[in-house]
Amino acid sequence: MFDVVVVGAGPAGSMAAKTAAEKGLNVLLIEKRQEIGTPVRCAEGISKESLKRFVEIDKKWIAAEVIGAKIYTPDGTEVVMAEEMAGNEVGFVLERKIFDRHLARLAAKAGAEVVVKTTALGFERTQNGLRVKLRRLGEEWEVETKLLIGADGVESKIGRMAGIIKTLKISEIESCAQYLMSGLDIDENYTYFYLGNELAPGGYAWIFPKGDRSANVGIGVLPSLAKMAAKHYLDRFIEKAGIKGKIVEFVAGAVPVYGEIDTAVADNIMLCGDAAYHSDPITGGGIANALSAGYHAGLVASEAVARKDFSASFLKRYDELWKADFGWKLRRNKKLQEFFLKLDDSTLNSLAKSIAGKNIKEMSVQAIITELLRNNPSLLGLFGELFS
Amino acid sequence: MPKRAVVDRRKCAYCGACVAVCNLNANELIETYLEINENCNGCGICVKTCPMGALSLAEV
Ligand SMILES: Cc1cc2nc3c(=O)[nH]c(=O)nc-3n(C[C@H](O)[C@H](O)[C@H](O)COP(=O)(O)OP(=O)(O)OC[C@H]3O[C@@H](n4cnc5c(N)ncnc54)[C@H](O)[C@@H]3O)c2cc1C
Ligand code: SF4
Ligand code: SF4
Numbered sequence: 529m530f531d532v533v534v535v536g537a538g539p540a541g542s543m544a545a546k547t548a549a550e551k552g553l554n555v556l557l558i559e560k561r562q563e564i565g566t567p568v569r570c571a572e573g574i575s576k577e578s579l580k581r582f583v584e585i586d587k588k589w590i591a592a593e594v595i596g597a598k599i600y601t602p603d604g605t606e607v608v609m610a611e612e613m614a615g616n617e618v619g620f621v622l623e624r625k626i627f628d629r630h631l632a633r634l635a636a637k638a639g640a641e642v643v644v645k646t647t648a649l650g651f652e653r654t655q656n657g658l659r660v661k662l663r664r665l666g667e668e669w670e671v672e673t674k675l676l677i678g679a680d681g682v683e684s685k686i687g688r689m690a691g692i693i694k695t696l697k698i699s700e701i702e703s704c705a706q707y708l709m710s711g712l713d714i715d716e717n718y719t720y721f722y723l724g725n726e727l728a729p730g731g732y733a734w735i736f737p738k739g740d741r742s743a744n745v746g747i748g749v750l751p752s753l754a755k756m757a758a759k760h761y762l763d764r765f766i767e768k769a770g771i772k773g774k775i776v777e778f779v780a781g782a783v784p785v786y787g788e789i790d791t792a793v794a795d796n797i798m799l800c801g802d803a804a805y806h807s808d809p810i811t812g813g814g815i816a817n818a819l820s821a822g823y824h825a826g827l828v829a830s831e832a833v834a835r836k837d838f839s840a841s842f843l844k845r846y847d848e849l850w851k852a853d854f855g856w857k858l859r860r861n862k863k864l865q866e867f868f869l870k871l872d873d874s875t876l877n878s879l880a881k882s883i884a885g886k887n888i889k890e891m892s893v894q895a896i897i898t899e900l901l902r903n904n905p906s907l908l909g910l911f912g913e914l915f916s
Numbered sequence: 917m918p919k920r921a922v923v924d925r926r927k928c929a930y931c932g933a934c935v936a937v938c939n940l941n942a943n944e945l946i947e948t949y950l951e952i953n954e955n956c957n958g959c960g961i962c963v964k965t966c967p968m969g970a971l972s973l974a975e976v
Contacts, residue, residue, distance in 0.1 A: 569931055569932075647946070681932065682933070683932035683936050695937060695939045696936050698937060698964055704967055705929075705968065751965045752964075754964075756969070780929035780931035781931045781933065781967070782931060782932065782933035784936070
């Protein structure tokens, strides 16, 4: 009988398994892929600070460091966010193929059992906990556990089977396509964001440098607004922006842009990361929140084992922790996303013009909104209360 | 004629976006291999969501 079975060895699952194992729990981490971290479904950008909270930085999985971000609206207006001191890196672009494996190894090192090429098919309740049904190399396998942590990403079936989350609607998910391109001519000190209803309906396009003239060039669109598949928007963006380079890798994926769910727990079950729709509704970033959620889930798992209480009402401690950490931000950014979705391109241009050339020293949604409010007092009524 | 989602394996980039939006638990991503089962009612939601344009509806 395991204390915890964690489904999915992404950042959320590996962090949960590592944390629980470090607390002395008997942990099984299962991953359906044969190679953790591939194929990549990510643009790999993360702020330095949010990464440092949970892992010791290792250059092996840092592809590039950036000092700021540049945002472009359809008429080419540029908004720059950058640290004041040059050379003060605020963001990383990871090599997730290596990063995700590193995290899984940390979990293994802490004592968790790790099994790959194994899929969780479902679970049933028993007297003492749960019986989890697995398929390992085509063969059925069952394990018993006190707790199940669903860290199975955007495809999460655990959360739906447990009745914790509902299936995402096509207005609650970003459909994404990306190329890793080489031979690019870009200033590698910045990440780049391109907005516009024509360009990327309900989303944006991005260029995240990965060093040595290469970068992740991608796009996300809301299927409820998009008229074509994300890949077509990406090809059109690359052509119109005149991006010249060679495509050396293909990436597709999806990110939940749901906002904050009420609860991520049920009896014996906790969800973390994309499985709990923990990614940000404005940026689509989810690595930092996945790490945080995994960490908190691991801690609460150890408390639950110590108290022998696996009820949803006890596991709600985990809800309190992730909500206090970043849940409030998901809630706020969902409201902002709804506001931004209503803007036409010309409003977007004029809002950007109102803050173009201003010195925005921090790379965050908060910093942009603060600057927008300062220069457009009329917006106060719309979302002033979100930022007061 | 009832319809069902079909996948063009040569286009599919096995990303799981279609699994995230299917209400009927009618698809599963087995590593690099998407399976669509008989639960599919041809609602077309996954077709709209696929980033690669790898899904379409076909009569069964
Ligand atoms: C194109 C794109 C760009 C993105 N860019 C960024 C970015 O720049 N910065 C950022 O912070 N975030 C970004 N994100 C979001 C980020 O990738 C996710 O939020 C993050 O990976 C979530 O981590 P996770 O551990 O919750 O899930 P995942 O990393 O998705 O891991 C889930 C794991 O569970 C496994 N699994 C699923 N079902 C089962 C099962 N039944 N049994 C066993 N294993 C299972 C999967 O194979 C997978 O390995 C991007 C996403 C996309 C699609
Ligand atoms: S067509 Fe509808 S029911 Fe069929 S797989 Fe796609 S989303 Fe599921
Ligand atoms: S959404 Fe499209 S590319 Fe992704 S797994 Fe489904 S069929 Fe394949």
